[in-house]
Amino acid sequence: MADPIHLEYEVAADDYQAAGAASNSVKETLKMLGLPTAISRRAAIITYEAEMNLVIHGGGGKIVANIDEESVELMTIDEGPGIPDVEKAVQEGFTTAGDRAREMGFGAGMGLPNIKRNADVFEIFTEVGTGTTLRTVINLP
Amino acid sequence: MTLGDIASVLETKTLCCEERLASVEIDGAFASDLMSDVLAFCAPGAFLITGLTNIQIVRTAQMLDIPAVLFVRGKCPLEDTIALARGAGIPLVLSSHNMFHTCGLLYAMGVKPTQANSAPV
Ligand SMILES: Nc1ncnc2c1ncn2[C@@H]1O[C@H](COP(=O)(O)OP(=O)(O)OP(=O)(O)O)[C@@H](O)[C@H]1O
Ligand SMILES: [Mg+2]
Numbered sequence: 394m395a396d397p398i399h400l401e402y403e404v405a406a407d408d409y410q411a412a413g414a415a416s417n418s419v420k421e422t423l424k425m426l427g428l429p430t431a432i433s434r435r436a437a438i439i440t441y442e443a444e445m446n447l448v449i450h451g452g453g454g455k456i457v458a459n460i461d462e463e464s465v466e467l468m469t470i471d472e473g474p475g476i477p478d479v480e481k482a483v484q485e486g487f488t489t490a491g492d493r494a495r496e497m498g499f500g501a502g503m504g505l506p507n508i509k510r511n512a513d514v515f516e517i518f519t520e521v522g523t524g525t526t527l528r529t530v531i532n533l534p
Numbered sequence: 535m536t537l538g539d540i541a542s543v544l545e546t547k548t549l550c551c552e553e554r555l556a557s558v559e560i561d562g563a564f565a566s567d568l569m570s571d572v573l574a575f576c577a578p579g580a581f582l583i584t585g586l587t588n589i590q591i592v593r594t595a596q597m598l599d600i601p602a603v604l605f606v607r608g609k610c611p612l613e614d615t616i617a618l619a620r621g622a623g624i625p626l627v628l629s630s631h632n633m634f635h636t637c638g639l640l641y642a643m644g645v646k647p648t649q650a651n652s653a654p655v
Contacts, residue, residue: 409588409589409590410589410614412590412593413589413590413593413594413596413597414593416593416597417593417596417597420596420597430578430599434578434598434599437597437598438573438597438598441573441593441594441597442570442573445590496588497569497586497588497590498567498568498569498570498572498584498586498588498590498591498594499568499569499570499590501568501570501571502570503568503570503571503573503574504570506574507570507573507574510574
């Protein structure tokens with residue numbers, strides 16, 4: 394892989410129909426680049442959980458992926474309500490998701506812990522009323 | 535065992551990718567209605583059994599390269615869900631039995647439970 398690759402996708406709020414399309418594009422790109430299956434699986438889980446959080450909680454936003462020889466960086470950026478207590482939000486089972494998300498099989502409070510488990514670097518920058526940026530990195534072997 | 539073997543024992547109805555049933559090898563399965571649980575614990579190669587039928591079920595399957603999805607209780611997904619699966623080459627099959635009954639029949643056939651705690655922390 395010679396040049397670093399930069400991908401960006403807009404994700405709409407509450408669009409449960411389109412949700413996951415961006416994550417699938419990221420995943421297809423990683424596959425095309427020939428990354429090991431275990432890596433693209435971790436990246437797919439991170440991106441999809443983060444995309445669903447944009448859809449459900451973040452009021453929509455952006456997915457950014459940067460891929461170079463050393464790592465895959467995956468970020469979501471939104472200007473939504475922010476997370477008042479990050480420590481709590483990262484615990485398994487904590488959720489503020491409503492009925493709509495639950496009907497779709499989400500809202501178990503497992504997304505952020507799941508993302509953390511699959512990432513080598515996991516950072517959340519958030520401010521109530523301003524938005525949330527999630528940054529993760531997977532190191533390549 | 536192939537998905538085709540499972541389909542004939544459970545008398546499932548195939549919703550898409552019928553031509554692939556005989557070539558999808560199955561050794562393990564994971565049953566859940568919580569997609570985050572599937573994303574956290576479904577082992578690579580296992581197929582998914584679920585009672586939910588919305589489009590995000592197929593998205594989840596696509597993300598994890600889940601080889602097939604079995605819907606229980608005869609609840610049929612809408613056409614857009616089937617269309618996404620067809621495009622992704624993921625067979626969808628429909629069992630008229632409920633979740634417990636479906637899982638019991640599969641267990642008796644020798645389909646193994648699987649659990650992965652995905653990747654290293
Ligand atoms: N982008 C975001 N903006 C605002 N709040 C968020 C955002 N992402 C997560 N949260 C908050 O953190 C909580 C926990 O998120 P997490 O992804 O772990 O669980 P969930 O989305 O509620 O359920 P699941 O991921 O299992 O479907 C959410 O319920 C929500 O309150
Ligand atoms: Mg979530």
